[in-house]
Amino acid sequence: MNVARAGPGLVFCIFFIVSYFTNKYVLSVLKFTYPTLFLGWQTCTGTLLLVVTGKLGWVEVKGFTRSAAVLWLPGSVLFLGNIYGGSKALSMLPIPFFFVLQNVSEVVFILIIRVTQRERSSWMKLFSQVLVLVSALTLILHNPQFGPNAYGWATVHLFCIGSYRAFQRNSKSSHLRLCLRTFFDTEFTQINIQFQSLFISFQINV
Known part of the structure; x- marks a missing residue:
């Protein structure tokens, strides 16, 4: 019984450690030291997974108001700072x-x-x-x-x-489901990173 309970936690720990070693390899060995492209495809993948699982009915990414999304905006900004600062x-x-x-x-x-x-x-x-x-x-x-x-x-x-x-x-938007908060966070991060990438490309071309 104890082994069955510990199983999901062990799997999570393994994936957690492997994900950090993978990120470290991409950022250090492959020299993605400016992580806009790296974070871009990560957040894009997360958004696509949420959309696909939503279409399949596995999760629900609907049923939110615009005011709830606006109230959650500071959380999305903190999420962006979290993954960007962490990658750097x-x-x-x-x-x-x-x-x-x-x-x-x-x-x-x-x-x-x-x-x-x-x-x-x-x-x-x-x-x-x-x-x-x-x-x-x-x-x-x-x-x-x-x-x-x-x-x-x-x-x-x-x-x-x-x-x-x-x-x-x-937050007053804490009642939002986890999948909705994740969707807002990944979308906000993806949009901001795309703007940063365009700005960097413009600076290089100039």
């Missing part, structure tokens, strides 16, 4: 370093919830978050060779992750 940081940092810094997003989330909702956390939880923060700061101080650019993008990434989670919890 991952292209410059080793995967173990990236994971250590990414854990700080939980600290950002707890701080925002504590300020906005006056929610108190247990001492054990606060102590664990302090350890996460100290480990990340120690890592940065003892490994300056990656430079402020890598750590700067990592900061953008973890801040956007924590803020996105807090926005999901506090």
